[in-house]
Structures are given as C-alpha cells and as structure tokens.
Amino acid sequence: MADSVESSSGSGYAEDPRRQNRLQRYRDLRFSEEELAVILLTPVVSFLLAVSFYPIFDTIVGSFYQGYVLEMTPKEFVGLENYRSLYGSGPLLEQFLSGDGFWNALRVSLIYTFVSVPIETALGLGLALLLNRDFRGKYFAQAAILFPWAIPTVINARIWAWMFNGQYGVVNDLLIRIGILQTPFPFLAKPDTALLSMLFITIWKTSSFMALIMLAGLQSIPDTLYEASRMDGAGRIRQFWDITLPLLKPTLLVALIFRTLPAFQAFGLPYGLTGGGPASATTTLVLFDHQITFNRLNFGEGAATASIITLIALGIAMLYVGTLYEPEVR
Incomplete structure (x- = not known):
C-alpha cells in the first residue's frame, strides 16, 4: 500500500x-558555439559601442565643426580648419622642433613617454627578477613595491610639488645637507628641470607597476627550462637571453601597452604638479587639449586635438603588437 x-x-x-x-x-x-559566442559578446560589444566607440566617432565629427559641443554657439562646418589652426605655418620639422601650442605639447608628450617608459621597463624588469628569487620577506617586498603605484596621481603630484618646492622643499633641504647644493634650487620653476622632475616622479611611481606585471610573467615560466639549461652549462646571462626574455615577450607587450598609452595621455601629473608650466614646459597633449577646450572654450580645436591623440595612441599600440606579438612563443 x-x-x-x-x-x-x-x-x-x-x-x-x-x-x-x-x-x-x-x-x-x-545553441551552436557560434550562436553562443554572439549571445555572450553582444552585451559587451554594445557597451563598448555606447561608451567608447560612439564618443570617439562623435569627437572626430566634432573636429570638423565650430560651436559643436554644448551648442554654446551655432554649429558651423569648417572642414579641416581646426587641424590647420593646430598645425600653424612653416615646415613640419621646424614646427615640431621649435613650434609652440600643439607642437610644444606633442614634443613634451613624446619626450615624457619615450624617456620614462624604457627606464620604467628596465627598472621594473630588474625588480621583477629580484622579487622572483626566494628570500625571507619576499611576499612583504612584493606588496611594498606597489605603494608608489597605489597613491592617486593627483595626490602624488601635490606631494612631490611640496617636496620640490624651492623654498621649503624636502629635496632642497636634503641636497643642501649632504653638500650637493649650496642654496635652494627652484626645480619646478625652470623649464628644463621641471620636465626632468616630472620624469623622475613618474618613473618612481610606475616602475613598481611594470615590475608586478613582469613578475607574473616570470612566475609562469617553467623551472624545468632553467634546470635543463644549467645541465647544458648555460649561465645566468645566457638563461636570461635565451629563455627569460623570449618567453617574457607576451607579458612585455602587455606591460608596454598598459604603460605607454597612459604615459602619452598623461594629465593628472602635469596638472597637479606644475599646471603645465613654467612656460608650457610640462604641458602634455591631453593637458593642452583640456586648456583649449575648457579654458579657451574652443571646442572644435579641442576635438581635433583629441582625434589626433587617439590616432597616435592607436599607432603606438599597433607598432607594439606588430613588433612584439609572437603567438608561437608559448
């Protein structure tokens, strides 16, 4: 029952x-694999189109108009006039080497990027190689090197602006105490030293970030490769060139893209450190774009500058990928 x-x-x-x-x-x-891929990627692609690609397209369109943003003045199609205004007059090389405005900002951005990034990469790789070894306090050291990177950029800029101050800065006081300087030196008041100071600060801040990325790449390399090379009589230098560096290329590509593009688009550090001065010596492209867009209310030239920044950043990324991308490495 x-x-x-x-x-x-x-x-x-x-x-x-x-x-x-x-x-x-x-x-x-x-669903088939293709249909499932479309279903899963559609929200992501839609989000990217809404928050990334549409603003880029709208900015490029806006670069051909005056009075386009916020409709403060009637919209007027001017074609390439905004780009001609940025270019100025004279030969291209002469403009690049001695021009002001846009060309000065481009020159500062390129110097800032292609001086700081190689040094940061070399220092980061050295730190990663050291942190990859076994020693007491290894994990504490790995966490400690992230401290400079963890400080927000604008706060970091204000801290160093105080430290480099020509009257009461800690850097001047220290250099005078150890005998390098006799009198305080205005580091941020002179064009050459202001740019060098900004380079020093960004290298100090971001070398640890590069080290963390490359440390992850080093830890993914199998130890058996090093053991086999030692059995064949290879020393540390030969292991570095024949094993470490080739297998680190994918990680190095990611690190360079992640660092070069933000460096070329630097805004927070020059804005908080010097405001672009003295005499525009630390005015980067993005800071220049901010100045002409929001200080001078020239939205057309601002959109043109932003479009040029986007194209140059895209070119840098494609150069890195074409040079370093090797899918057969792993």
Whole structure:
C-alpha cells in the first residue's frame, strides 16, 4: 500500500505539467558555439559601442565643426580648419622642433613617454627578477613595491610639488645637507628641470607597476627550462637571453601597452604638479587639449586635438603588437 502511494505520488510529481514545461524550455536552449559566442559578446560589444566607440566617432565629427559641443554657439562646418589652426605655418620639422601650442605639447608628450617608459621597463624588469628569487620577506617586498603605484596621481603630484618646492622643499633641504647644493634650487620653476622632475616622479611611481606585471610573467615560466639549461652549462646571462626574455615577450607587450598609452595621455601629473608650466614646459597633449577646450572654450580645436591623440595612441599600440606579438612563443 505504501509502495503504491509512493509510486502514485512520485509519478504525479514527475508528470507535473509546470515542471515539464520548464524542463522543456531548458532543453530547447541549445545553441551552436557560434550562436553562443554572439549571445555572450553582444552585451559587451554594445557597451563598448555606447561608451567608447560612439564618443570617439562623435569627437572626430566634432573636429570638423565650430560651436559643436554644448551648442554654446551655432554649429558651423569648417572642414579641416581646426587641424590647420593646430598645425600653424612653416615646415613640419621646424614646427615640431621649435613650434609652440600643439607642437610644444606633442614634443613634451613624446619626450615624457619615450624617456620614462624604457627606464620604467628596465627598472621594473630588474625588480621583477629580484622579487622572483626566494628570500625571507619576499611576499612583504612584493606588496611594498606597489605603494608608489597605489597613491592617486593627483595626490602624488601635490606631494612631490611640496617636496620640490624651492623654498621649503624636502629635496632642497636634503641636497643642501649632504653638500650637493649650496642654496635652494627652484626645480619646478625652470623649464628644463621641471620636465626632468616630472620624469623622475613618474618613473618612481610606475616602475613598481611594470615590475608586478613582469613578475607574473616570470612566475609562469617553467623551472624545468632553467634546470635543463644549467645541465647544458648555460649561465645566468645566457638563461636570461635565451629563455627569460623570449618567453617574457607576451607579458612585455602587455606591460608596454598598459604603460605607454597612459604615459602619452598623461594629465593628472602635469596638472597637479606644475599646471603645465613654467612656460608650457610640462604641458602634455591631453593637458593642452583640456586648456583649449575648457579654458579657451574652443571646442572644435579641442576635438581635433583629441582625434589626433587617439590616432597616435592607436599607432603606438599597433607598432607594439606588430613588433612584439609572437603567438608561437608559448
């Protein structure tokens, strides 16, 4: 009797039409790999189109108009006039070497990027090689090197602006105490030393970031490769050139892209450290774009400058990928 009750109750549960319909709907959701990929990627692609690609497209369109942003003045199509205004007059090389405005900002951005990034990469790789060794306090050291990178850029800029102050800065006081300087030196008040100071600060801040990325790459290299090379008589230098560096190329590519593009688009450090001065010596392209867009309210030239920044950044990324990308390395 009990068995018949259980059987009837079980069959009744199994034949519940609502449960059967729900299970059938689950079974019917069968997609091919291509269809599933489209379903999963559609939200991501839609988000990128909304927050990245559309603003880029809108900015490029806006660079051909005056009075385009916020409709403060009637919109007027001017073609390439905004780009001609940025270019100025004269030969290209002469403009690049001695021009002011846009060309000065481009020159500062290129110096800032292609001086700081190689030094940061070399220092980061050296730190990563040291941190990859076994020693007491290894994990504490790995956490400690992230401290400079963890400080927000604008706060970091204000701290160093105080430290480099020509009257009461800690750097001047220290250099005078050890005999390098006789009198305080205005590091941030002279064009050459202001740019050098900004380079020093960004190298100090971001070398640890490069080290962390490359440390992850070093830890993914199998130890068996080093053991086999030692058995063949290879020393540390030969292991570095034949094993470490080739296998580190994918990680190095990621580190360079992650660091070069933000360096070329630097805004927070020059804005917080010097405001672009003295005499525009530390005015980067993005800071220049901010000045002409929001200080001078020249939205057309601002959009043109932003479009040029985007194209140059895209070119840098493609150069890195074309030079360092090797899918067969792993």
